[in-house]
Amino acid sequence: MRSAHLSVVSAQQGKAANVPAVELRDVSKTFKSRNANVDVLSGVNLSLASGEFLAIVGPSGSGKSTVLNLLAGLDQPSAGHVRCQGRRIDGVNTEIGYLTQHDSLLPWRTVEQNIAVPLAIRGLARSETNARVRDMIAQVGLEGFGRHYPAQLSGGMRKRAMLARTLIYDPPILLMDEPFGPLDAQLKLTLQADLLKLWSVRRKTVVFVTHDIVEAITLADRVLVFSARPSRIKLDEPIMIPRPREVHEVRFHPCFEEHYRRLWAALDVTATRRLT
């Protein structure tokens, strides 16, 4: 199932199948501060095919978000290298859309104006910008809120607006850092369903960081478990649940329990407790 859709995607995008969308080779990252050096990543190797949906789980403080920052080019590895579509990343990577955990909407712009930011940066004509913004607002279910300011929206709506702003410039790779973390369970399911729907249409390469094992299994083709600091990949678990998936039914699939057990064991929560 998985290999089937991947081959479709690589054919569509006309990319050679052997060039990974994302590649980390022997990547280590040490954060230096005045009193101490913190080793966050040590020798991480990772390769991701185009159109693949990867989830990363791990104890807090493991380098999950650091991996995303390295991919975004906002941070540079201390050792090893990071490639994106075969190109080595040495500055800010504009091939990606980065949906962070924190709210990064511009509070002085309305929802419409926020979603239009990437298009304004690219100097798109106003008429086309407006058409695409309207279309995007409909796709993420924010109709009627285009003229609202972020302060007037609920947390879930702000996430939708951020997602729309990320998708509108059609980056081939999406980085998502616990995007649905602080939301309530029901809203989380709705947004997961919407994300899967949007993803199934566009088939972008996704790296999705979460602390929620169920969310990881529900969304991803593959789940990585990171160990505690300095992190390495402890488990690389392909998810066998076929697509299209229904977010509220994934957990009743016969494979779910097996995946969950293995991921939970690898996560080693008791070790995490000792650390935090």
Added chain:
Amino acid sequence: MTTEAVSEPSHAAPLASSNLVWLYRTLFVGVFLIAWQAASGTILDPFWVSSPSAIFRTVISWTLSGQLEYHLLVTFKETIAGFVLGAAAGVLLALLVGASDVLHRTVDPFVTAIYGVPKVALAPLFIMWFGIGLAPKIALAAISVFFLVFFSTLRGVREVDRKMVDALRTMGASRLAIQRMVIFPAALPWLFTGLKLGLPYGFVGAVAAEMMASNAGIGYLTQNAAGQLDTAGVFAALFALMVVTSLLNAALGRLENWIFRWR
């Protein structure tokens, strides 16, 4: 920020209390003026403290003769010209200096040192450089406004949320686009604080320079009245200045509310 959206129905309460505040303000002014009027000539010598009625008469006669309008306009022009120049320079330099950490750390001690100099002390220098026309007043007003706007805006630029900047960088924004879309709007509330603080100091600069060497403006009017031992004239000139600064500050406040309607 959020309470505004949540507390929609309770808007009536602040309105009622603001009416009350206005009532108290009126009462305060009324009581103060009556007490001043009553004390003048009874327990205080009107030569030193004048009286509200005498000041009022002076204001009326100056208004009728066109004197007040003329001098106010001179001071107003000097201040506004200085304000615009100083504020523009302050904002531009703050954006420039704030964009580079090295530059910021390099210039910081010098700017702080100059900031510590009382601006009024520069008036004689400016008069020497620029003569006794409008120029030295504009320069003194500008430099007074400049530092307040510069420091305030710089603070805003330094406190911009890095996450917004990073978000725009990953979208491919140039440095200029980030300045325009994130840093400037984020620093705008600080900039406004600087403008509101700066405006009265602009007047102080202009009036101080007028007092030293001038034949027009509110500073000249005060100095002239004092020279003639006309206490009512001094008070009248200061009163006129007070009214103008209050009105301008209120206008700035309106502008601020309109610009920050997203809050």
